[in-house]
Amino acid sequence: MLKKIVTAKTSLLALLCCLLGLSAGADLAGAEGNGASYNYSYWGTAVNAPPAYMPTDLYRGEDMGSGALKDPSDLHVTADGQIYVLDSGNNRILKLNEEFKVQQIIDSFLLDGKQETFLNPQGLFVSGDKQLIVADTGHKRVVILDEKNELISVLEAPESELLSATFQFQPIRVVMDHAQRVYVMATGVFDGFMEFNAEGEFSSFIGANRVNVDPVDYFWKQISTKAQRSQMIMFTPTEFTNLDIDEEGFIYATNGDEWGQNIKKLNAQGSDILRRTGYYDPQGDLVYTSDIGPSRLIDIDVTDSEIYSVLDSKRGRVFTYSGDGHFMYVFGGIGNQLGEFNTPTAIDRLGDDFIVLDKALGEITRFRATEYGRTLNEAIRSYYRGDDEAAYEWFNKTIGLNANLEFAYAGIGKALVRQGDYNDAMKQFKRSMDQRNYSKAFLLYRKQVMREHFTLIMTTLAVLVIGWIVFRRYRKAVKRRGLTV
Amino acid sequence: MSKEWVRYPLGLILHPFNGFWDLKYDRDQKQSVILSFAILLLLSLTNILGRQYSGFLVNIYDSRYFNSVMEIVYVVVPVLFWCVANWSLTTLMDGEGKFVEIFTSTCLALTPLVLINFPWIWLSNLLSLQETTFYFFSTSAAVIWFVFLLFVGNMTVHQFSPLKTIGTILLTILAMGFIAFLCMLFFSLMQQIVAFITVIYQELAMRK
Structure with missing residues (x-):
């Protein structure tokens, strides 16, 4: 009876080991990409x-x-x-x-x-x-x-x-x-x-x-x-x-x-x-x-x-x-x-x-x-043609099928810049780790914001400067009075 | 009093010779130690916030590997290694500095790194790719300033000549390498001992 339990235990242990080995093996294969489809991220993984x-x-x-x-x-x-x-x-x-x-x-x-x-x-x-x-x-x-x-x-x-x-x-x-x-x-x-x-x-x-x-x-x-x-x-x-x-x-x-x-x-x-x-x-x-x-x-x-x-x-x-x-x-x-x-x-x-x-x-x-392959092909082609509208659509579809495809976000971002949506474009470029285009979108965005809020920014600046001058005069006056008293 | 806490490090980074002289001979040591820890804390905080909030154009990092604890370690451990190595060397080389003085002078020398890098965390979000030159220029300036302060601090604390200070600093860096190596050796040995004991325990536990 006892022996039976022991053998059952060892076999269970062996099975566990096998399972562990299996999962470890699967991990390795994933890194190598075992012939299944994969892509390399910005980080090279x-x-x-x-x-x-x-x-x-x-x-x-x-x-x-x-x-x-x-x-x-x-x-x-x-x-x-x-x-x-x-x-x-x-x-x-x-x-x-x-x-x-x-x-x-x-x-x-x-x-x-x-x-x-x-x-x-x-x-x-x-x-x-x-x-x-x-x-x-x-x-x-x-x-x-x-x-x-x-x-x-x-x-x-x-x-x-x-x-x-x-x-x-x-x-x-x-x-x-x-x-x-x-x-x-x-x-x-x-x-x-x-x-x-x-x-x-x-x-x-x-x-x-x-x-x-x-x-x-x-x-x-x-x-x-x-x-x-x-x-x-x-x-x-x-x-x-x-x-x-x-x-x-x-x-x-x-x-x-x-x-x-x-x-x-x-x-x-x-x-x-x-x-x-x-x-x-x-x-x-x-x-x-x-x-x-x-x-x-x-x-x-x-x-x-x-x-x-x-x-x-x-x-x-x-x-x-x-x-x-x-x-x-x-x-x-x-x-x-x-x-x-x-x-x-x-x-x-x-x-x-x-x-x-x-x-x-x-x-x-x-x-x-496959549908994914067709979509990606079309996205690249329309982007190559300079057809931003179509590229935007196709890249969006591609992302829907594979959110890990980092460079596709840049494709979306470029179309968004063309549409004037700079802030969203910046987000997309950030996702695709595209600093150059991020910077371009950012410059446009900064200009836009500055233009929109020009009056507000200048007013705040003016108020601050005047306030500072008034404050200094006031302090001087207080000091002088303090001295005379 | 409270103004003095801020004024002293600011004065020190602008007038390092006077500042470090005060540190060694005139100032209350307890206050300096508290100040040093505060600077270490602020630098860790700056690094953590910088990693997380600096602009995308100057800061690409893999968020999967972001670890605040490690950022603190990256600040504290080098400072600790530096102090230990420098102290070990200078006691042999007739340096006059005590360990506390080495520690406080090193930490106070880190002040420019906090002062310059902290505002840049937010300012770097307002830069385009061409303007990042300013960012990199000021961060490198901060590092150079830090190295200069470290040099002056070390020289003053030990009352060395400039040439001897440079020699000590180079030797200290070498000694830091040795310490790091010994630490790694120690930890890997400990790991193996722990693993060995656990295996023995497992063997005993599974015998039944």
Whole structure:
């Protein structure tokens, strides 16, 4: 009997311990953000947020009608909703319609009358006028085809004094701008992207990353001999990991930098012009465990209104930022459920939906916006357009769905300033920790108050001054009388 | 009498050499100690109110971690550490100051921090971002004034030369670090002992 009670007690204790462990674990997961939706507050802590995107469909090669995909590595969606998938392992390109059904398979083209194929191509891009640019990595060339899949030109290893004699041209990602210039990201190139002009000639490198030197390594290098130094790893700039181009021709690029800026927006000169006016710089995860480390961004997609998304290969998450650098939402993760990936490799937007390509599984996952996601997208868009009225409405709706979204209050505040309600605007800016705009609203408010109460303030001042003078005279008089008496 | 309570610290911050001389040789020590505690209290109050009510443009703080008790601790503990460290050092270095004198001179030196920062709690609410320069200028001026008074007070109380005072002050800061380290060591040791005893108690209690 006694023994029974004891065992019951111990099992209860064990259960309690388990419960304690569970709750502690949940806490930790919350801080890391376990793939569920979250956002980062002004204070840099992860706060819960409603999911902005939910996985709805999963497409395999068999569903598309093309047979299984083998190591697909890139995809691109055109403005009219055609999806190009680069099926690298099978050396072909699938052209899908919006329902993800194969319309066409491109696996060869005519070069000088000969049928040519691709060899392990790694990147593709479709320009506004439907030119298809393929980074044919295995053949060390970039192939440009027109809408009817007829060859326009082939970019091969350029000859230039900028390049060393042993240079191997291995293009892995490509984009093309409106002026038909092609930007190529190639492996082993540390000087930035290779820019080819419309005639297909190599013109220059653009946007090299900076070298990041570990102080400890630097110290050891300084005190070692020349022979030792030659054995050490060279300090080289980090390579880019991906690129995309927006409607205005700016290149958005990601790199594998762990310390510096891993997202960049390059202008024609190659300088970084990304706006970083959010609470912290866009970089993927802000809070992470040291064993996994910071996010490694491997794809970037820019859509209208300067909204851009990046893909973190370490945790399989897709982060989306507004043009001002505010973190909008995150979704995805590594795992086996729908909406989680094994080796995510490329993202793109299909309208307002996201599609994510998984390399090892050869699958495409489609995410559709929830009400929250739609509202937030619309809020950012109307704000970007300068439509304050609409922005006010949408941001208010967003706050209704997620009161933790701090930067949305600033959106409301700006609309309130426009309406002349300065005091309420100040409150909103305070909520979003926006000192600059708070100050602007405050100056207007101060002016307004001063103007309204000008007579009162001046009267009080005058009364005080006169009162003081009278008081001093009176005291003097009293003193004098006191002396004479 | 009551006027004297206010007039003395105000006179001291403007004429520190005379003021601290009076403190050491002429004034009633009991009164100075009461005054010192009053200043410490006022400074704590200023800091608490400042945290809570200063304008948004000069004061961003995480309200989840706001703790009035800690604000008091942030005032009292450094002063205490300073006094103990300074006293320990100066007794070895032929300083003439007693502990009480060190304490009162240190606290009286804090007066500008109260006088300047207190009105700014409310004034900072009437500033725009560009005008916050005035705020930061005056708060830094208050700190510099405080450091100067601390220096003069220490010099007068111990009857040191200026150079020796600077040396003592630097050493005192070092000694404060040591004291803080020892305190941490002590507390963590105590914690472990307490934890050890509780575990033993739990073991005994659960044996039945």
